[in-house]
Amino acid sequence: MGYQECYKETNELAAERYELVAERIAEIAEAAQAPEPFAEYFRTNATYLQSLRALYEKGKSGSLAARSMEECEADNEALYGEILPEAYGHSYANPAYAAARLGETFGGALSLLAAHLRTACGEVFRGNLMQLTIAMELFVEVYNCFEGAAADALPQEKEVQQILYWYFHDYREIFDERSVRRLVNPAEDFEKEIVMQADLSDLRYLYRYGAYIGENERQIAAYLNTLPEADIQAMADTYTEGYRIGFDTTGKDLSKKTAAQVRYPIGFERMVRAAVCNFEKMGLEVTMLASGTAPTSSMTTITGDRACYLDRRTWARTRDGKTHLRKKKYANGMAGPAVIEVFGEELSRRQEAFRYGEKQQQLCV
Known part of the structure; x- marks a missing residue:
């Protein structure tokens, strides 16, 4: 049994959820309905998730290994360019920038979310659809707290932190199983x-x-x-x-x-x-x-x-x-x-x- 078989069962379980959440991600990337600067944050990270989805689909079709060197380098830049030293000062994965841009109330939590989304990259290349799906669902759940909110009626800090807490709590067994299996x-x-x-x-x-x-x-x-x-x-x-x-x-x-x-x-x-x-x-x-x-x-x-x-x-x-x-x-x-x-x-x-x-x-x- 190869690594593809390790993910076969969970990928089948995630397939329907993946299609639904991918549609939602596309809507957010096009027009996030949240007050600025949060709308920019959600658009930026939804666009990143769409790039992960595109790579997952390439892997599913078997075309990842056939990429030219130019395509490989372009994909690598798209995945990691914003956290390279020259760009990190303006990345939402940087807690200092996130706090300065989004405020100290939400900066830490939203930076953590942006960084966590980027840990799904390696899972995409493995063909681990469940990991990509639950990361996308977490992003949408946090976005829902801000969607349609007025600038003076943002969610409570604790509400966002509780979403993150229960995500890591509820999926603990999935993370542990993956780690121990490897x-x-x-x-x-x-x-x-x-x-x-x-x-x-x-x-x-x-x-x-x-x-x-x-x-x-x-x-x-x-x-x-x-x-x-x-x-x-x-x-x-x-x-x-x-x-x-x-x-x-x-x-x-x-x-x-x-x-x-x-x-x-x-x-x-x-x-x-x-x-x-x-x-x-x-x-x-x-x-x-x-x-x-x-x-x-x-x-x-x-x-x-x-x-x-x-x-x-x-x-x-x-x-x-x-x-x-x-x-x-x-x-x-x-x-x-x-x-x-x-x-x-x-x-x-x-x-x-x-x-x-x-x-x-x-x-x-």
């Missing part, structure tokens, strides 16, 4: 399909992830393509042997395990392909987690979305959920992550973003 179940092979089957000499493959592709990713991939196979194999051997030796050193029996998770930066696929073969010779299947360069600090810290909803009730929902039990078979065979580290990225947190309180920090731990 960690432990080799059937979730989206990244592996790219690594093992793509023509790595054709750098269009980088854009199949749906992640931001910048100079780091392009130059690393291009450089690895210049290396002889012996050098690539030596790099992979160092990586996988270090993993194996770690088990020997700590006295753990790797032969009892059936899988390992390969975590790697996008651009390293040629070396990762060799590493996957090494792991398979050890008797280990792989799950994979690829990461791209964050376009700006907003996407590495997001906007503190968990600080918006984390309390004892949502913590207990994760703790008491059945997700981990359903994945027990795979979890028991998971040897753990094999990580290719990256360093040098600058992280920052905007003071307008949501932050953990003391009790939330304890729950998070």
